[in-house]
Amino acid sequence: MNRDYTKAVPAAWKNISQVFTALGDEHRQRILLTFEPGERLNVGQIVEVSTLSRSAVSHHLKILRVAGVLESEKIGKEVYFWLNKKNVKEALVAVMDYLKTQ
Amino acid sequence: MNRDYTKAVPAAWKNISQVFTALGDEHRQRILLTFEPGERLNVGQIVEVSTLSRSAVSHHLKILRVAGVLESEKIGKEVYFWLNKKNVKEALVAVMDYLKTQ
DNA sequence: CTTATATGTCGAAATATTTGGTTATGAAGT
């Protein structure tokens, strides 16, 4: 039994937490699945296909962005979002690596 | 833009949700990191290294078990838990595969 | 400079999760 993690988790796992929390919500999964390969979508487009209000979508987009699942850039009046594949992959690989040691 | 997921997510993603929600919580991460390779731990041992009450630990163990992150078996008076590597890996691979199409 | 549009932020209500005490269940020992 490993007692090292009684009170905390390694720093790397804090980032993993965010990614996993972000992907653990069905509304956020639906937002992600809306993106076609390489596509960038603005908030209005995402709201359009969502069943949630604009501010709820904005809230979920923020969680996804802070977690590093999405990246965003403002172009004119619009804010475009796209998938941060690299960062999501890193979180998945980290857990895969942990599994391999088990 | 893919509009297929406006109201629901593919069935496979529902299982993924559970695994990701389970792994997105720091208390549950700490429980997982307590397991050494191949080890089986009973509830008492996990409570012992946790900062939470017995009933809170039991609650988190149930979430981990229902999500398929842990498996359990009652032996005598004790219930032993161990990592369900196969199931966690499947969820991770499913998301990895999604990333590859993106 | 005023107006319209896109998005973010705030605050309060609704909802969900977490927590720990108490009670119930089930297995083992006496």
Place this chain on the structure above:
DNA sequence: ACTTCATAACCAAATATTTCGACATATAAG
């Protein structure tokens, strides 16, 4: 059968998250 021990289930309180409308900001258009 009675007691003890380990754990699960139940329940209510505490806490966190989600939600949406109202307001704020920023950019562009007229």
